[in-house]
Amino acid sequence: xxxxxxxxxxxxxxxxxxxxxxxxxxxxxxxxxxxxxxxxxxxxxxxxxxxxxxxxxxxxxxxxxxxxxxxxxxxxxxxxxxxxxxxxxxxxxxxxxxxxxxxxxxxxxxxxxxxxxxxxxxxxxxxxxxxxxxxxxxxxxxxxxxxxxxxxxxxx
Amino acid sequence: xxxxxxxxxxxxxxxxxxxxxxxxxxxxxxxxxxxxxxxxxxxxxxxxxxxxxxxxxxxxxxxxxxxxxxxxxxxxxxxxxxxxxxxxxxxxxxxxxxxxxxxxxxxxxxxxxxxxxxxxxxxxxxxxxxxxxxxxxxxxxxxxx
Numbered sequence: 001x002x003x004x005x006x007x008x009x010x011x012x013x014x015x016x017x018x019x020x021x022x023x024x025x026x027x028x029x030x031x032x033x034x035x036x037x038x039x040x041x042x043x044x045x046x047x048x049x050x051x052x053x054x055x056x057x058x059x060x061x062x063x064x065x066x067x068x069x070x071x072x073x074x075x076x077x078x079x080x081x082x083x084x085x086x087x088x089x090x091x092x093x094x095x096x097x098x099x100x101x102x103x104x105x106x107x108x109x110x111x112x113x114x115x116x117x118x119x120x121x122x123x124x125x126x127x128x129x130x131x132x133x134x135x136x137x138x139x140x141x142x143x144x145x146x147x148x149x150x151x152x153x154x155x156x
Numbered sequence: 157x158x159x160x161x162x163x164x165x166x167x168x169x170x171x172x173x174x175x176x177x178x179x180x181x182x183x184x185x186x187x188x189x190x191x192x193x194x195x196x197x198x199x200x201x202x203x204x205x206x207x208x209x210x211x212x213x214x215x216x217x218x219x220x221x222x223x224x225x226x227x228x229x230x231x232x233x234x235x236x237x238x239x240x241x242x243x244x245x246x247x248x249x250x251x252x253x254x255x256x257x258x259x260x261x262x263x264x265x266x267x268x269x270x271x272x273x274x275x276x277x278x279x280x281x282x283x284x285x286x287x288x289x290x291x292x293x294x295x296x297x298x299x300x301x
Binding site: 099111118119145146149 | 212213216219220221222272275276279282283285286288289290292293
């Protein structure tokens with residue numbers, strides 16, 4: 001995508017014009033930034049030793065997957081695990097444009113972090129991430145997963 | 157529940173039609189014969205298979221392989237009950253039991269194999285789609301997942 005920047009010291013009404021051929025996730029992300037609605041997830045380190053009470057802002061692009069365990073939602077990144085105070089359904093809606101899709105009752109995965117999608121010998125399909133972890137793609141979410149990939153393919 | 161039963165009725169109708177037509181074709185080609193009892197037995201087996209397979213939702217927490225084994229064993233148990241009921245009205249030889257289980261097991265294993273292959277093929281297809289998406293997103297606007 002071509003980016004043109006124009007500096008004008010006298011301009012009073014700063015604005016951004018975006019020319020696009022179809023409304024795809026990147027365009028929606030630009031809209032979020034311009035409208036100051038850039039999605040940033042905040043969470044506290046899941047490890048109590050590292051938790052100093054401060055919330056840390058995390059870029060969704062750094063997140064591998066979200067896991068809901070014991071009524072708590074955890075976010076797995078390359079730098080660590082963070083607990084976030086949102087529901088999985090809220091995150092699913094918020095992160096749709098960022099490649100996140102629900103693959104089970106308790107997991108939301110980032111498809112842009114998937115290294116491999118492979119079934120085991122017992123026929124359970126797992127998404128392997130580049131950090132070495134894996135998450136099972138549940139059979140009952142297969143249809144939604146397929147639809148999401150097809151929608152993304154049409155949009156990207 | 158209404159939708160479940162209408163889907164089940166559809167599955168039974170389709171499976172019985174397929175089994176019945178296949179049996180007819182085999183009989184024409186091999187010169188075999190069938191009778192009303194066999195037709196009813198085929199229909200009963202189609203009902204058992206459809207009911208057992210429609211319960212796949214109950215096995216979401218277990219692996220598909222284990223699910224297929226459990227479903228096969230449940231189907232075998234139901235067929236045994238069916239044969240015990242029939243044996244009250246007619247004589248079934250040990251060979252008859254064997255033949256019926258063989259007739260049920262062979263298509264089941266073939267279809268399970270097809271399903272097994274389809275899971276692997278589908279995963280490969282999706283993986284390729286994900287790689288394409290990652291590539292396209294990476295190429296545009298410096299976005300890198």
